[in-house]
Amino acid sequence: MQFEDLNLDKRLMKTIEHLGFQQPTEIQQSAIPVACAGKDLLASSKTGSGKTLAFLLPALQRMFRAKPFSRRDPRVVILAPTRELAKQVFGQLRQLISATPYKAALILGGENFNDQAKAFRKDPIFVVATPGRLADHLEHRHLSLDGLEMLIMDEADRMLDLGFAPQLKAINEAASHRKRQTLMFSATLDHHQVNDIAGDMLTDPKRVAIGYAN
Ligand code: ADP
Numbered sequence: 172m173q174f175e176d177l178n179l180d181k182r183l184m185k186t187i188e189h190l191g192f193q194q195p196t197e198i199q200q201s202a203i204p205v206a207c208a209g210k211d212l213l214a215s216s217k218t219g220s221g222k223t224l225a226f227l228l229p230a231l232q233r234m235f236r237a238k239p240f241s242r243r244d245p246r247v248v249i250l251a252p253t254r255e256l257a258k259q260v261f262g263q264l265r266q267l268i269s270a271t272p273y274k275a276a277l278i279l280g281g282e283n284f285n286d287q288a289k290a291f292r293k294d295p296i297f298v299v300a301t302p303g304r305l306a307d308h309l310e311h312r313h314l315s316l317d318g319l320e321m322l323i324m325d326e327a328d329r330m331l332d333l334g335f336a337p338q339l340k341a342i343n344e345a346a347s348h349r350k351r352q353t354l355m356f357s358a359t360l361d362h363h364q365v366n367d368i369a370g371d372m373l374t375d376p377k378r379v380a381i382g383y384a385n
């Protein structure tokens with residue numbers, strides 16, 4: 172399969188070309204069509220297999236196809252377990268949106284809370300965050316997730332191992348309207364907490380596991 176076969180927006184194809192990627196990885200081939208069809212997804216594949224683009228490309232695609240934005244709330248929230256991982260995702264997102272008018276905010280634990288509150292007032296469409304800090308801002312009503320269209324969890328197993336289940340549930344509840352799409356990525360799907368939280372947060376998800384015995 173080639174990137175051309177994924178029916179991505181011309182602008183995304185240009186960026187992919189610019190990044191020098193020849194072919195979608197296996198997880199990208201499986202996840203992108205499901206996510207671009209608007210379905211919920213529970214996916215796993217090993218480290219280094221290209222999971223970041225497997226969720227960023229569908230998120231961008233959805234924004235390109237969206238109606239002009241009426242609400243000022245974030246439309247896509249991406250959660251990652253650690254500051255470092257969130258920064259990596261944000262770096263890739265920045266490359267992908269560099270030629271678009273879309274704004275993105277990076278909201279990490281350990282940084283200035285008031286500066287972050289100001290960042291929300293710039294109405295970013297994308298928010299990349301660690302779960303604890305995003306939950307704190309929701310509690311302080313620094314942002315609303317009423318207009319959220321996509322909730323993406325990267326390394327969900329690790330977020331749960333770090334004890335973020337209550338924060339994930341709070342974020343889920345703050346964004347619990349019907350049209351939201353949820354994508355959950357995990358190194359393993361064989362993790363009882365991942366299955367529990369997926370049951371709470373995903374609607375009839377497609378399960379994709381690459382590179383395991385089954
Ligand atoms: P994972 O999250 O699965 O550990 P990443 O998304 O961090 O993997 O990707 C690992 C590396 O592979 C990154 O350097 C990324 O730029 C690169 N990469 C992603 N997709 C492709 C592709 N289709 N072709 C070549 N390299 C890719």
Ligand code: MG
Pocket residue numbers: 222223325
């Ligand atoms: Mg990753």
